[in-house]
Amino acid sequence: MTRPALNVPRTAVVIIVHGRHRHLQRQLLSLDGLVTADSILHVVVAMADSDVAQLVARAADGPVDVAHRVVVELPVGEDAELPLAAARNVGASAGLEWGADLLVFLDVDCLAHPDLITDYRAATHGGRASTASRDPEPTHNPDAGRASAASRDPVDLTGPILWCGQVSYLPPLPAGVADYPLIDLDSWSAPHSARPVLPPGAIQLTRDVRLFWSLNFAVTARDWHASGGFHPGYRGYGGEDTDFARGVAARGGGLGWIGGAAAFHQHHPTSSPPWQHLAAIVRNAHVFRDRWGTFPMEGWLEAFAAAGAIDYRPDDGILELTADPPPPHD
Incomplete structure (x- = not known):
């Protein structure tokens, strides 16, 4: 794994995966289309999924330098629960070892907007001073009471910041359509109704971390170290995101909602509760x-x-x- 020149910004995109191979293929295609001056490393953490390495190798036949895409194998314990928290820590460590100064965590179901890295880079360079008096109020579903809390508590933060880009949801693919059109995902998708939606370029800081999720977020290398990472005691689904954000808040940090850095969640069946x-x-x-x-x-x-x-x-x-x-x- 080669290191970029020292004067080039370095971003590692961390993806954890078990199954979801078609979603991963589409995601890698979307990452190929990123518009950025950064040197990019894609870190794919395969949780007990030996097919991922071959899939990623085939994807490397495209325009991305194979030296900037790496697969890390992570075994699963006897209980067969996926180590989601530990996998994110492993991915972050690989990115930091490569020399990344910015970590972007993207759920395997999410496709990246071409400006994802550019928007995150802009936010991390100037976002700490943002306040409500300078940025417009986010819009959100008025029935989503918890979401309003994130818009009422904009502050300067002294601890680590988790930068949260927009997540929009894609519908099921129509019959006869094989793939989502990567150049037109905005018109296909709708923002999550219970998350703040900011105008392009706007930033909103908050100590309220209850709406954090790991589908699409970024953190600087310095703030990652300050956060302590994800607690490895969580196995399987649920709770690890909330714990991570709670730890950030306990260290004087919070969330930075930004207008941009969009990701588009590919449709798959869900149940609520799961x-x-x-x-x-x-x-x-x-x-x-x-x-x-x-x-x-x-x-x-x-x-x-x-x-x-x-x-x-x-x-x-x-x-x-x-x-x-x-x-x-x-």
């Missing part, structure tokens, strides 16, 4: 409570409890499975 992850969510909720004193993912836990799958009494610190969860699946 029943296939019930056991992992319950286990990880206990990890979070042991660290922070409260249970996270309240909406999902309440839904599981209403369905009779768990005994959930947060005031008493009780959270237990009451029914066998369905077998895990992708």
